[in-house]
Amino acid sequence: MRGTLFFRCLxxxxxxxxxxxxxxxxxxxxxxxxxxTPMPExxxxxxxxxxxxxxxxxxxxxxxxxxxxxxxxxxxxSDNRMIVAxxxxxxxxxxxxxxxxxxxxxxxxxxTDHIYFYPWRTSVPIDYQVMxxxxxxxxxxxxxxxxxxxxxxxxxxxxxPLAVNRxxxxxxxxxxxxxxxxAAQSRALAxxxxxxxxxxxxxSRGQ
Numbered sequence: 001m002r003g004t005l006f007f008r009c010l011x012x013x014x015x016x017x018x019x020x021x022x023x024x025x026x027x028x029x030x031x032x033x034x035x036x037t038p039m040p041e042x043x044x045x046x047x048x049x050x051x052x053x054x055x056x057x058x059x060x061x062x063x064x065x066x067x068x069x070x071x072x073x074x075x076x077x078s079d080n081r082m083i084v085a086x087x088x089x090x091x092x093x094x095x096x097x098x099x100x101x102x103x104x105x106x107x108x109x110x111x112t113d114h115i116y117f118y119p120w121r122t123s124v125p126i127d128y129q130v131m132x133x134x135x136x137x138x139x140x141x142x143x144x145x146x147x148x149x150x151x152x153x154x155x156x157x158x159x160x161p162l163a164v165n166r167x168x169x170x171x172x173x174x175x176x177x178x179x180x181x182x183a184a185q186s187r188a189l190a191x192x193x194x195x196x197x198x199x200x201x202x203x204s205r206g207q
Contacts, residue, residue: 033091034073034182038104039190052110052204055127059103060118062132064095073178074138082138088178098134098189105193106130110200128162128200129154137185142176145184147192153199163199167192 067074073085090097103115116124131152139145146169153163171188173180 029087032088032178034088034178035091036094036097036101036182036189037186038101039108039186039193041108050110050201050204052112052128052200054112054114055110055200055204056114056116056125057103057106057110057112057200058116058118058120058124058126058129059099059106060131062095062099062102062118062134064098064134065136068094068134068137073181075181076138076140085178094137098137101186101189102130102132102193102196105190106197106200109193109197125157127156128203129159130196139171139173139181139184141178141181142173144173145171145181145188147171147185147188149192151192151196153196153203155203162203165195165199167195 067082070084071089073088073090075083075085077083099117103117107113107115116126120126131154133150134147135150136146136148148166148168150164150166152161152165154160155162169188169191171184171191173184
């Protein structure tokens with residue numbers, strides 16, 4: 001009789017055990033979210049007069065390498081081996097984040113408030129268009145961040161080619177976690193913004 005009662009109660013016991021163990025063992029780490037940040041405006045603002053000040057700048061199109069088209073952060077252990085983070089993610093689209101930070105930096109550096117994102121209305125009089133192809137945007141935890149990109153600048157409504165370049169930037173990481181890596185990536189993007197802005201300055205002096 002007791003054996004029969006035990007077997008009748010077995011499904012209930014198993015259910016409670018499953019719920020208890022699930023509560024103890026099923027707790028996973030919470031996801032952590034990161035975002036690139038622009039350079040400080042007070043450090044970036046140009047102190048000298050330049051013909052490119054207040055210029056209308058169009059940002060885009062911007063293309064990212066296929067391996068960057070995901071929400072999780074990517075690091076490397078070697079040039080040929082990548083690791084996709086399990087809990088560390090971008091807070092939204094990396095492409096959108098990178099585009100807006102690049103625009104903020106260029107706006108600070110020229111300086112100008114007239115920044116437009118591709119595609120803009122045909123009626124907008126763009127002075128300089130910046131196109132970017134990001135080949136690499138990753139790094140090694142505790143070591144460095146890498147940003148490699150090809151970029152072009154076109155001038156006026158005729159889209160006259162003004163500059164075509166390739167930037168390869170390595171930025172040391174100040175810590176061993178993902179937050180330190182993303183901070184280094186932000187500094188690398190700031191350096192890329194400075195290179196692009198310097199090319200716009202040079203083109204404006206030559207006009």
